[in-house]
Amino acid sequence: MSGASALRRAMLAERAGLEARHPGIFRPDWSQRLWRGLVFAVLAGLFVYGLMSMEISWARISNGMGEMAKVLSVMLPPSYGTEAKLWVYLKALGETLAIALLGTLLGAMLAFPFGILAARNVLPVWIGRFLLRRSFDTIRGVDALIWALIWINVVGLGPFAGVLAIATSDIGSFAKLFSEAVENADKKPVEGVVASGGSRLHAVRFGLIPQVLPVIASQVLYYIESNTRSATIIGIVGAGGIGLHLAEQIRTLEWQHVSFMVLMILVAVAVIDMISTQLRFAIIGRRAI
Amino acid sequence: MVTAVPVLPEPQARALAAAYSSAVAAKRMQTLIGVAVLLASLAVAWWIAEVDPWKFWANLDKFTAYIGRLFFLENGQGVWTDFREWFWGLQKWSGKLLETLLIAYVGTILGVLGGFLLCFAAAQNVTRGRLPLFVARRVLEFFRTVPELVFALLFVQVFGLGPFAGVLAVALHTLGAIGKLYYEVVENADMKPFEGVVAAGGTWPEALRFAILPQVASNFASYGLLRFEINVRGAAIMGFVGAGGIGQDLLEAVQKFYYSDVSALLLIIIGTVMLIDLGTERLRHYLIGQEQGR
16 A cells, blocks of 8 residues: 555645646636535535424434434344244235235236327327326325225225225336337337238237337336335235234334344345346346346 | 249258247247246235225225215315315415425435445445445345335334434435445446546545546436435325324325315325426436536
8 A cells, every 4th residue: 555655645746747737627617616516505505404494403313312222222133922923924924925916917907008008109199198197197196005095995904905005006107117118119020010911910919019018027027026115014004914013013112023024024025026136037138127 | 023932941941940839839838837827826915915806896986986075175065166175274284295395305315425425335346345345235225125114113213203203214215225326326437537546546535536426426416316206205105104294194184084185185295296206307307418418
């Protein structure tokens, strides 16, 4: 390292000479500095205002930090208590995974016709496309947790409401993604099939589907992955899955159970992640991701 | 016009045809197995998740009735007839909305700062050793995987009810999510300037500051804005667990069946989210344009 610092000293010794020879490089750019300073000041000001408006006192923070340290130390080692509890938690985790899988696939199936319909090359009517897309945006704007609250009114508490909630909030996202996939499809294979004597059905089957299906499949897989995360919390409002138990154990301060469940979630998400990445590689090839 | 199609000699053609049909058969087999596995797991999931199409079908009218009910006031008139009655709580709600936006903003800033500090240790090309790389990546993974609301529940217990718990929850999740995006950007940066600065005797922080940062700054800002957009959505439901923001009012309205309040609050949230999406999209396009012009 001393070699580098010797080099550094030599370079810095030359600085005055460099500055004299290239004044343009060393001259400060005041207008740019002013702009950056202004942007920074606004951002920092908002940040400070935000913190002030939340009435956060140092006493509260330091108290909380002490509490936090206590909680973290109590969390170790993770444990599930009795064996009966373990089975309850495992079943809840299974519910979470089931909700993610079924919800995503149901959402994808329901979104498919709407997605196709909202593609520019399928529905050339501007106003129809606009209305469809805005409704997708609205559905997407409502969080899965809120949909869960609504579905609980319909099918009662339990994982089924969770499935419906995930499906509903995914319809919006999937319809948008599918319509983009159809719009981005290359026309040439379709024309090629028609030119070599294929029927319209052949053109869709051998020209369009092979292009669109892998894209759709990989998106669905990706959403199963991300919905696993959403499905872990959907139980907080009573729509099935591990979230219910997690919320309950946090509220009753059973920290060892909490850390155990968090570990379970981490492992489950990692496994789903791995499977879905492998499948996506298999479907669309390594470089496309 | 007649074009002669070249015909291969018979044995060669037969070999090719055989290879083709065996390839197709293998592909079919693969697809069939995939479909079978999918169906099996669907059946298991169906059973676990207590899916009940009959209950769904029998109660579907409740759903449409619920959605329809959202558009009517307590007195049975349409919400469009009396905006003052519909948005009666506008003053209270806009305060809560501001709180939601501030939770998202402060949380994003804190998370972005944390992600920024960790991303250089987690990037393969500029990290200072295997241990920091490993530790930084595991930390980011952990914060990314644990859902925001779980953090919020925890912080509500520790720091008490209120927006501060929400800020911390948003910040930690943002740290994990954005740290990953950031180190991927850093890994894609051109290493020649970095080597240049090091060769001229620059220290590690100097090399990052003068060689890497100028390459990644606009991408970092753009990802930060995208995250802010996502965090506004996240902050809107923080109130479900008592961590501040407009979610508390929404949850209350849903649970107490104040239908017109539900629709008013949803409209406020969706409208705000859309406005912010539009604004950040503009800004991000500007930033990306700068990136390409450089």
